[in-house]
């Protein structure tokens with residue numbers, strides 16, 4: 231048995247009008263294959279180039295260890311010089327990823343290589359973010375705190391992306407007071423005996439190649455697995471749907487602080503309780519008794 235995933239539709243390129251009509255309004259994902267062909271980034275951006283311009287910068291690294299109460303929200307697990315990290319990526323599979331790395335702050339010269347595309351949405355210009363990963367490294371299934379519309383541009387290598395929209399929450403073993411599902415679900419090959427509710431989930435899948443853009447609509451869950459070492463840039467536009475926008479405000483102003491406070495007060499018990507609740511709530515909602 232496999233997850234019920236349909237291929238994300240692909241277009242060669244797209245006009246603003248068609249993007250809004252066929253993908254933004256209905257909130258459906260799409261891959262745009264050749265939109266950035268005339269950007270300098272499309273030719274220049276690869277791991278060697280990044281090593282050349284940012285080799286000396288110390289970068290924050292994340293692996294796939296389970297959440298620990300001692301870790302703050304999005305706190306890195308290790309640090310390394312970018313040059314050493316890129317050597318590591320090229321040498322061997324590694325779980326270390328770079329997550330949410332602000333280009334403008336860290337490598338401002340990269341701005342000359344890309345434009346903010348006009349898809350009819352107002353992109354937040356101050357926070358183009360970069361993500362890097364080694365062969366077979368992956369993110370947990372998660373959605374972003376601001377439930378933004380995300381344009382994810384991929385460079386060098388191949389990346390598998392599995393998406394679900396927010397209507398699928400009841401089947402995904404979502405951890406309460408957080409933005410992730412159970413971290414021990416292997417979304418590339420889930421164990422349905424252990425996670426029976428996943429049989430009901432309906433989602434999307436694609437493999438991104440160099441130069442392709444994935445549009446992820448508001449609040450979409452995403453699991454990204456680097457099939458080969460590579461990196462991506464995300465540009466975002468704030469959630470327009472009022473329900474998503476208010477969830478974003480709640481997450482930023484309340485949920486994040488509440489969760490951090492509970493970690494401080496209750497420690498690992500809080501994390502363990504949330505992990506248990508992810509299973510019991512999901513099974514209750516789906517009438518599953520095990």
Ligand SMILES: O=C(O)CCC(=O)C(=O)O
Nearest residue numbers: 361362369374382454464
């Ligand atoms: O591909 C990655 O490493 C993570 C991407 C991501 O989570 C995002 O763009 O929001």
